[in-house]
Amino acid sequence: MTDSARPPAWAGVDDDHAAASLLAHESISPEPGDAVALAARLGARAPLPGTGRTAELWGLLATLAATDVGAARMVEPHLDALAVLAQADDAGLDVDLDRVGADATSTWGVYAAEGPGVRLEATAADGAWRLTGTKPWCSLAATLSHALVTAWTPDGRRLFAVDLRTDAVRAADGPWHPRGLRQVVSAPVAFDDALAVPVGDAGWYLRRPGFAWGGIGVAACWWGGAVGVARTMFAAATAREPDQVALAHLGAVDTGLHAARTVLARAAAEVDAGTADGATARRARAVAADVVQDVLARSARSLGPGPLTTDEAHARRCADLELYVRQHHAERDAANHGRHLLEHGSAPW
Structure with missing residues (x-):
């Protein structure tokens, strides 16, 4: 995909174009060898979480996932590992x-x-x-x-x-x-x-603050993948006169994506401010996962079986995203969050 065809997924966030610029002139491929090589190149340039540019890092992952979910799935762990090693170095740990x-x-x-x-x-x-x-x-x-x-x-x-x-x-x-x-x-x-x-x-x-940060980075990938699906919905709506049902699905998808983007952007700000905690990560992941599931369901109902059977990129994106978001454990993660709320001792609202 050319640079001009790869707009930043993190639209509306100050760091969106900085994130997209990290992918400028990069060829994004779902093949493992290509994706791992891309991960190595991005690892040399991408910002680390918690260093004032977390939104840029997550914007990079979201933009990558909006183009190819599989590529983002392969790049994210490499960047996370580099962040873990950097945190170890910052903590004065001797890692030979x-x-x-x-x-x-x-x-x-x-x-x-x-x-x-x-x-x-x-x-x-x-x-x-x-x-x-x-x-x-x-x-x-x-x-x-x-x-x-x-x-x-x-x-x-x-x-x-x-x-x-x-x-x-x-x-x-x-x-x-x-x-x-x-x-x-x-x-x-x-x-x-x-x-x-x-x-x-x-x-x-598990104790280090960065453990929670890495989990939100994965949620940014999920969100970016949903953006890619939503773009297919938007393109279909502009190709012919949409009916009320298609318009309703498109409007609902935009609302959900905007809400999740706002939560992720707030989480990035909290990470950089040093105020993010486990609750920040659990909420961000849950919101992103719920929106992804909603976008996948609405796209299927809005577009019908056609793109899932004739559009290889869309069909692969949906299948990749459906499996990727299963890293969120749905009701089990919600129950875990509820348990932490009770252990805190007071209602957070």
Whole structure:
């Protein structure tokens, strides 16, 4: 897609054109090798969250997702990993990345999921940490060079940096049979006494403020993907005289996208002001996820089956977005938020 055809998704926010400029002259492709290479290039230029330009960072992710959801899904973890490593550096943590062969050209994943029946253990011996076991849901492990991985220690879960290219790491190619994000293989990885270096002490990964920030960055990708779907709706409405139903869906989609954009922009300001907390992230993710689901449903009812069967880009965008937004756990995340509200002790409204 040409630069002129890639308007910023973060329209209406001061940093929208700055975000789009980071993608200027970049070719956006859904192929893993291309997307990972794009991630490396953007990682050298994109701002870090919490440094005064968080809206620009999330605008970049949203603009990318509005063009190709799969590409954004592959770029976001690399930028998140760089943010985690920068936060470790800011905290004065000694992370010896040289020991796992990481440098400025490395491409990163972040693997923190847990799953039934599998467990990744970290043990220290002779001045070195080793990882043994299986980690589920490791996206693009066969394509990336490095990853930040949570593993269990006697003191609890701890974050480690590891080289994915060694014989001690084996990335499975499945099972992976989705209809969306088919190229973003997210499968188990087996570690067999793999050398790793710790990033913070036990629990640091979850305690740091940046954990919540990363979750909102994902929500910005969801929102950007919904913008791409909405643009197809708008184009269809201008191609022929829309009826009242199409107009109603278009108006409702605009209202929802505007509301979610406002919440995300407010969250970015709170991150830069140092006032963002877990509630900020939970609210932003819930609002974005709800709007994405509404946009997908309204686009299907408004446009009918045609674009889903004849427009490859639209059909792939919808399928990719439907799976991507499932990183939000719907009612379970809402219940978790409600639990935190009660633990706070007073109503926030």
